[in-house]
Amino acid sequence: MxxxxxxxxxxxxxxxxxxxxxxxxxxxxxxxxxxxIAFTNYSLKNQNYGYGTAAGWKIVGLYQFQQILTGALKSQFFPLLLWTLIFTALSTFGSYFIGLIFAMCLSDKNMKESFIYKGLLVIPWALPGAITIVSFRGLFNSQYGSINLMLQQLHLIKEPIMWLTTPFAARLAVILISLWIGFPYMMNVCMGAISAIPDTHYEAADLDGATGFQKFTKITLPSLAKTSYPLLISNFAFNFNNFNSAYLLTDGGPSKAGSSFAGWTDILGSATYKMSTLQGNFALGAAMSILLFLIIGTLSIINMNISGQFKESEG
Structure with missing residues (x-):
């Protein structure tokens, strides 16, 4: 045996x-x-001299982490972290609620042509994200972009909005693109979860005289909770490191005064990429990537504890 x-x-x-x-x-x-590499001073300037030589790279301990958290880069890192958190929260929860609204509308049995709208609304998810973002780069152009032209024809604005060259407008554009790409996935997940809710729950609520809002808060949302929590946690982690939206649309710009490696729309992921590949400071980029991993892991664990995901797994 x-x-x-x-x-x-x-x-x-x-x-x-x-x-x-x-x-x-x-x-x-x-x-x-x-x-x-994060514990060395490895960079484009000293990589060819070899490890341990006088002009080469060597182990420097926690120096790179000290530079980011308490040193010269502190004033740049923490505002970048704050914007990354804001961008992630708005992209994640905004996509979820937009998807939920569409899912509830399309799940209405009185909407006979819902299959047509489902096919149309899933297009942003079906197209490659990079192609979509590059296309929006032209749509957001301040001179000939279709978005400004449409807003002017609707008399919503008088002067063109400098979408990609002013800080607030550029950040708003990055968030709008993330919502556009993200809501179809959320919509499909919510539609599947809504279809699994027994009709008897709503029929009993109708007999009790419940309003539509009461049925939504007492039946729909609690039923979606088990599906939504893991989805939101994974999507939060994805958006926290969503390199495409920040880099492909604006290249991280417009440039930010006093910042050596990050623009107004850069998030931690794109700033780490710039630090490593464009500036050639591989050690500092490696240290930032480790901090990025620790932040995402910590936030995911906290969210899982709050939502009771660990308890559910143990049970």
């Missing part, structure tokens, strides 16, 4: 070996290397 069991285990390891090698090479080793 032992020989048979050992033979089965060896056979299982043979099948798992390609996957384990891929995970090790593509995930584990880069993560370990990033952690190592």
């Amino acid at each position: 032992k020989n048979l069991k050992a033979k089965k285990n060896r056979k299982a390891y043979i099948y798992l070996t390609p996957a384990l090698i891929s995970i090790t090479v593509l995930s584990i080793l880069p993560m370990l290397y990033t952690i190592f």
Whole structure:
């Protein structure tokens, strides 16, 4: 029996070996290397001189983290973190509530042509995100963009809005694009969850004389909670590091006075990319990526504790 069991285990390891090698090479080793680099002064200027030489790179301990949290970059990092949190919260919860509104409308049995609207509303999700964002870059153009032209024809504005060149308008544009790309996914999830709610619940509420708002707050929202919590947590983590919206639309701009690596629309993910690839400070970029991971992990754990996800798993 032992020989048979050992033979089965060896056979299982043979099948798992390609996957384990891929995970090790593509995930584990880069993560370990990033952690190592974060404790050095490795950069584009000293990388060719080798490790440990006089002009080369070496281990400097927590110096990079001190630069970010308490040193010269402190005044840039914490405003960047605040904007990242604001952007993430508005993108996540805004997409969810827009998707929920559309899901409730399309789930109405009296809407006979709902399948047409479902097909149209899912288009932003079906298109590649990068193509969508680059297209919006033209739509938001202050001189010939269709958005400004439409707003002027509707007499909502008199002068063109400088969407991509002024701080507030650029940040608003980034959030609007995130909502546009994100709401179809939320809509589809909410529609599936709503369809799973038994009609008898609403029929009983009608017999009790409940209003539409009462049915929404007492039946629909509680029924959506179990589906919504994991969805919102995962989407929050995704938006926190949503590189595309911030970088492809505005390149992180407009530029911010006093900031050496981040513009007004940059979030932590895009700022880390700029620090590493554009400025060549790989050690500082690695340290920022570790802080980014710690922040996302901490917020996810807090959200899971609040929503009771761990208790549900243990039960």
